[in-house]
Amino acid sequence: MGSPGEDERRWLLFPRLAAAGRYASSTPSPCTCVPGCGAPGGSCVTCPTCQGSGRIPRELEKQLVALIPYGDQRLKPRHTKLFVSLAVLVCLVTTSLIIFFLFPRGVAVHPAGLNSSTVAFDKADILLNATSTLNISNPNYWPIAVTRLTIQVLHLSLVVGQLSRSLLLHIDPLAREQMLYTVASRISEESTYKICTWLEIKVHHVLLHIQGTLTYSYLGHEEERVFESFEYADYYAPPPRP
Template sequence: MGAGASNRRTVRGEYASIQRNRSGSVESADVQTMTCPTCHGKGTVDIEPGQSPEQLVALIPYRDKRLKPRRTKLYVGLTVTMCAIASGLLLFFLLPRSVSLKLTEPRIIGYAEVGNNSVVVDVNCTLSIINDNFLPITVGSVEITVRETAVQLGGIVINSSDASISMRSTKEFVYSVQLKFRGKQGLSVRKLCAGEDWRNHKLNIVFQEYVQYTFLMSSEKLENDSYYLLNCIKPGTTAPP
């Protein structure tokens, strides 16, 4: 019993000596002892003069559970997974997709002679703009040009009034365009459509569509060529089978 007390006093003296060396002039009698707040009541710490308990630095054992927060890997994994899913969804919905044009087969609704070897043909068409994006687009302008080989026969500009096409939908523009044939072309069309030697005749026509639209603040231009063989029959007469 005496040996144990002697050993404790020796350790206590050595600790006080270390404390005096650190402070320079602190006496062991001035050192106060208090229960260690992080040792579960099983240890004590010494407070030097001028110090307060709030200034103490507590030593926590390496195996203390407080140094190993639970489910940290789970939380980090969930955060990374959610960020990856959110990024994938953003890319999926914001990634630009195709915008296509489809022109229904033009239909001649009439023709008229306007002079020597000049014929005017009225054609009715429907232009469909197909939006495959998951966001709406805004159509700025629609222009149709009709040609036969290198000769321009007519055209039209459709006032779309900044029409909006919602996601994954189609908008149709119905229009009529007047085609004028002159010279030899007009003479040929007049003979064909007047039915001097009556039979079905066809006109090889190229429709060129130009559409300007806006997607995600970016202006895009879409061009498409449609080739058709137009039937030209005598007015008031149906085509033979």
């Protein structure tokens, strides 16, 4: 057995163990010895937790404290910095990929000019049915749906034709589609009418200013894209007979 001073220090250093020892059996138990402690010059001490009986009360089971030496390798796991760096790198790469694929990109709308036109005259007006082409590019990684097209045709700053059409055109991711639209225009400007019906003039081109708005939706969100173009239309046709 150790000296009284050593036993007192052990009870002060391990108060929970001492409390467990007080709840142990009151019958003195033989000391628990390590191999060789009975040899001459060796010493033997009693476990303060169970007083050598090898058992503790169940209510003190969760109060046991495990003491690990400061130099134990379990407190210094290897490759900690490597694992932390890899975790941070994986998080950054994942976030960058999510932002790259989900970041919305504006749909590109490019007028491709007149495709065909028909001209007619009445006594004072020029009637024009012009079919134009619109190129729509989807740079996103998800499909879009074109839901509405609004067109306004101007000649000499005057509105001569309008179109408002609801449509549903699906465009796949990273795809490009062409869309045709026809606008009926009526020009009542007197000088333009004379130029287009004057046989001595060989060129009968009239400049039209086309303004449009394309509405499309994606991922439950709706956006608009405004475009404009200037087109020359050939208005030559034989004048109406009186």
